């Protein structure tokens with residue numbers, strides 16, 4: 001490092017600070033080594049019952065209303081960033097994982113997230129809904145610019161396209177939760193024919209109580225599958241994150257009034273798509 | 285000022301056209317610096333173009349919208365929005381980047 005400062009500049013990681021608090025002022029915890037290892041090795045992990053009680057009920061009711069009676073919600077709030085759902089987009093556990101696996105130090109500061117939101121969706125599934133369709137995988141091999149890749153360096157994993165699912169209702173294992181091929185983000189072969197069978201052992205899945213949180217890298221082979229649980233519908237918020245300079249879909253723009261009402265730190269999740277100087281509160 | 289720059293812009297390529305007669309191509313991933321004036325004191329006159337992959341970009345510069353609108357359609361595709369999914373005319377992006385034929 002001494003030689004580097006004599007001849008040039010430090011790489012930015014020395015000078016940059018990740019947000020230690022989210023936009024609601026809640027402390028961002030350190031990602032536990034067990035979760036960091038699971039995400040890098042398996043490509044996914046689940047945190048059960050992050051929300052429960054009245055807080056979960058409020059989100060559940062808003063999501064159900066959004067599905068059944070959207071016109072009863074003011075236009076600017078009529079989406080998965082509205083009302084009590086907005087806090088999910090930068091929940092401390094979300095920021096904790098994304099700081100480790102997504103944020104680039106050069107476009108991050110204590111006042112600015114180092115990643116962006118690509119999309120946010122409500123999935124409301126009743127029995128019979130949900131179509132099987134394996135996609136992605138082979139994340140080490142994508143061409144530059146396609147965000148469905150995964151980088152692995154000694155001591156550092158990088159998932160530039162990360163999916164975070166909030167299950168607001170119970171998921172019974174094997175009855176319609178997302179299907180995942182564990183470790184396929186680092187696979188270098190395409191899958192055998194059995195990948196087209198949704199009940200094959202090639203697939204991993206999960207069961208969880210309402211209020212649980214699923215993380216997975218979009219570089220992983222994954223699929224929806226048919227919801228067969230007749231005891232409750234699936235109500236899930238699917239949030240997708242991309243780097244600040246690229247993405248699979250077009251730039252996502254929340255309703256302007258909703259965006260303007262967000263705390264400044266949360267607004268940085270929706271900034272224009274480029275690199276140079278694209279950071280608040282830090283010298284570049 | 286001579287400022288060495290080392291880039292992480294693995295997806296960028298620079299083309300510099302001299303107005304006299306030469307063309308130089310280099311990857312923006314290499315360490316580069318702007319040079320001094322010519323020995324005869326003549327200024328450097330060049331056009332420097334920088335290219336990115338279609339799905340990401342380094343700066344937020346875009347030409348004037350009226351200029352883009354006046355370009356032939358194929359040239360306009362050089363200035364399209366940065367995203368990957370289906371961002372090609374008459375192409376088959378999905379099949380070329382994934383082992384599976386499915387929507388994301």
Ligand SMILES: [Fe+2]
Pocket residue numbers: 135222388
């Ligand atoms: Fe997907």
